[in-house]
Amino acid sequence: MEVKIKLKSLKELKELRNKVQKEMEMRDQGTNPEIIVGMGTCGIAAGARDILKTILEEVDRRNIDLRVTQTGCIGMCEKEPLIDVKMPGKKRITYGNLSTDDIKKIIAEHVINGNIVKDLVIAKHEA
């Protein structure tokens, strides 16, 4: 099975590639915050796909340097959808029972301003 990408789209892709490269050169590498999304069966059934979608949209919209990764079931199925926020050098915070509005709040207050959103926290772990 051979896959061919159409020529017009390819041209766009190449232009984008060069743009992205310029942006990356300007960015500071290494010490990025990270959000980990629970994507086990329990997470997906509780709405993790839309949680992930909202995180990616916020990252894009606010143009922040944030690593987004996913994990399987961590044994807190009843608290799904949940995410972990890891700020460089700080404790890893687990947030649970989340809505997409909660995600916007967490990104604005925790990731950008560095303040933990206390009422959504379900666990704290050592860094």
Added chain:
Amino acid sequence: MRELILHILDIIENSREAGADLIKLKIFEQPEQDSLKIFLEDNGSGIDKDKIEDITDPFVTSRTTREVGLGLSLFKEAAERCGGNFNIISKKGKGTEVMVEFSYNHIDRAPLGDIITTLTSFIAVNGDSIDLMYRHKFKNREFCFDSREVKKELDGISIQSGKIIGWIKNYLKDCFAEIYGGED
């Protein structure tokens, strides 16, 4: 799960945890033959022979293993509830294949759902380490997408960058418009 693509996302998560770096997804829609087929294939660590028998039994699997939970049983149940069938083949060390067929027009069949958002989100998070080959057929029209082909053009730039993901979204949108040809 209210969308079939969420079952697919769930199985893909199994593949990711099984260490796969290539996932192949095929969706064949044949409304005239009342058939909707979904094929998933990975090159992950595979499942032991003695486990595969029980893999879709929610009580056996969810208790004995961590890496395989309820997901496969739910997918199987979703297919069988609407006159379909479910098959899984796995070879330890080689990978796993899941094949599911639904009765296309069955009243209880969940819609495919938001395929583009789901797959592009997966690529946005895992695209650097896991490749996705995706083929979608509707009646006699089809398209293919292969993240390895995109990477060739990117020449070292991450496929997970927002702008590239945006491009993939638009590309898939065009592909769908073409195969559905105005009708949805």
